Amino acid sequence: MHKVFNAAYRVTDLLTLLQPEKWNMDEAARKSFDQTLDSLRSQLKQLEEWRRQFEAQPQNLILGNATDAAIGSVYLDADTLARAVSQYENPANAAQFKQAADQLLGLQRTLKAYLDSLRAGATKEQPAPAAPQNQPANQPAAPQTEQVTAPQAAPPPSTSTALAGSITPEQVKTLMQQVYVATFRLGDLMTLVHPERWKVPEPVRDSFKQDLATLRKHLEALEASRSQFADQPDSPYLGYEVYVAIPPVVSSLGRIAQNVAQFENPGLASQVGQPGKWLRDAGQTLQSYLDTMLSRDQQVVRSYQNDLVACQNTLNYAMRNQAAQPMQPIKFARPLQSIRITRRKAAEAARVAAQGKAGEANSKR
Structure with missing residues (x-):
């Protein structure tokens, strides 16, 4: 360096x-x-x-x-x-x-x-297997006797987003910068290609220009997805949009590099093919990151399920000596229309009281 x-x-x-x-x-x-x-x-x-x-x-x-x-x-x-x-x-x-x-x-x-x-x-390194979580072994759902041992303390929920072999969001931003460098490099190289100077039949020239237009269209789509994913590296959807936008660029680039090597300059063709390799490497790294994100979500769900089972077993153990109680109605529960009934009765009572006062006034007269 x-x-x-x-x-x-x-x-x-x-x-x-x-x-x-x-x-x-x-x-x-x-x-x-x-x-x-x-x-x-x-x-x-x-x-x-x-x-x-x-x-x-x-x-x-x-x-x-x-x-x-x-x-x-x-x-x-x-x-x-x-x-x-x-x-x-x-x-x-x-x-x-x-x-x-x-x-x-x-x-x-x-x-x-x-x-x-x-x-x-x-490629030779393998991610370390995840350590199994400690769970209460042979824990009965509802103990029936007094000879029950206290269950072990359940581990806290494993909600960490870091997995073995994963990359961080900051590294993903660097990866998106690498994609930007590759696409920017392609834009520079395309300015050096001059198909109008080639001594080829017009159908061949028109076909190359069509391939060039298709490449520019794919590059625009890739750049739009890349910029959004660089701002939100935790979004699997945006990451997948970038992942599926890379292969069309690489495919179009291969055809263009072949024509450039045949009709213009082999050295320039090798330069044109280099960004395709960078994009393929970025696609492989991005695929690993997306797999990690999906595995992380599944791991978090399984962790909460295991924690819920451990909490249920602990609760069963704590309430093993509680005698069965008959169900009691909830005292503060009332029908939904009770407020309207109360208001209606209060309005009727106020009206009766007003009528009574009016009658008394009339009798005094």
């Missing part, structure tokens, strides 16, 4: 030497270069954030995948920038950018090997 920091710092340092305002280029090329430059600066900031977090937690596969994605984004923008520098400024300066970008690419390969070893270790 320290080598990644040095390589990224070298790219940042080289950016301060650029003087694009002196280049002889048209407005369209200058606008494209400015976009690439802004994107590179943004990707360098994101790389430093992910690198610092992964350096603090080197066993966190999610942070490692995000760092890998950030390095790939910086490499592609730096390589594009190097070609522009070679064309409009100085090939020697472009070689320095190319050297820094190649250094990042080599570090990315080393990081990928490390992440593969982490994935292999994670």
Whole structure:
């Protein structure tokens, strides 16, 4: 991670030497270069954030995948920038950018090997079996004799949401950030694909453009679900929406990468296929999280059922010496209409009293 920091710092340092305002280029090329430059600066900031977090937690596969994605984004923008520098400024300066970008690419390969070893270790680890809860053994439902031992104290309800092998909501937010990095990376790469320049029949070009439109539609659906789930990581429904939105993106991306490799640039095709791998990894992690959430809910329900049985057994033991009592009516129970009857009787009594007072007054006259 320290080598990644040095390589990224070298790219940042080289950016301060650029003087694009002196280049002889048209407005369209200058606008494209400015976009690439802004994107590179943004990707360098994101790389430093992910690198610092992964350096603090080197066993966190999610942070490692995000760092890998950030390095790939910086490499592609730096390589594009190097070609522009070679064309409009100085090939020697472009070689320095190319050297820094190649250094990042080599570090990315080393990081990928490390992440593969982490994935292999994670698949071998099995979650520890849950410890059985202590329950009163051989506890009769209704003791009939005096030779009864006091039941053991029942354990408190096991309502904890943490299970073995689970991830925390904060890690889920990091995972959703990884999905965002992958989709943002795809958006950048799609700007480098130019099917209008391909020497292919029109039906092939139209089919690719349709696949591209379908991919953008799937990316929009994924981003909408991702943003909602990032705000509410405890919602299984929103998590499932993200989970089912990932495979269509990966499927569309595979067809696009195949066409890009055949008609444009194999190197660009490999870059296009990389975010698909990040999304597949995120989907597998998300599936594990959703399974954990469902298992947690089932565990909480079973825990309360066991606690209810323990409470019932304890209550039966405490009341074993109570003699059977005949049922007694509840003294304070009255019909529902008793209030209305009382009010009606009070109104009748008031009316009779008023009539009596009126009669007395008349007789005195």
